[in-house]
Amino acid sequence: MEENFSSFLDENFKDNIDLLYARVLESERGRLFDQAILGSLHLSFKEVKTIWRREEYFDLGLTKREVALILMARSDMLPLAFKPWFVDRSYQCIFCNLNLPEGGEHFIKVCPAWREFRSQKLCDFSFLDILGGEAGWKELASFIGKALNCRTLLGEAVV
Ligand SMILES: [Zn+2]
DSSP, rough: OOOOSGSSSTHHHHHHHHHHHHHHHHHHHHHHHHHHTTTTTTHHHHHOOOOSSSGGGSSSSSHHHHHHHHHHHTOOOOOOSOOOOOTTSSSBOOSSOOOOOOHHHIIIIIIIGGGGOHHHHHHSSSSSHHHTTTTTTTEEEHHHHHHHHHHHHHHHHOO
């Protein structure tokens, strides 16, 4: 494409704007993909995975689902709205009115929509301590399982 502004003056203005938007989006996707490869979008995982050894919650007799939920929470892979690698989406939590991105910390510690599932232990510890197992692995898996089930049901009702 010719790199000047003459094409913006003709009647194909909208097409050109769309083309420009697509180029910016493509460039932004490339930048975000690079960040994902470097792990810079997975904010909590690099804070909680500080030692390279087998995860301790693998060996506690938890169910496969409980282990999967803990693993998803620790690696920023819970099915929430905050997915910074998708640039053209809203990350806002639609289940409360706090107008915050729905990331792992919002889901596990903050969002009032899931208050009834949050035990006192989960309230007492910081987000990173919870991801480190301080509030109990079973406790964390139980909360995520219940809150995600409810979130799915409410999400289907909203959409
Ligand atoms: Zn919320």
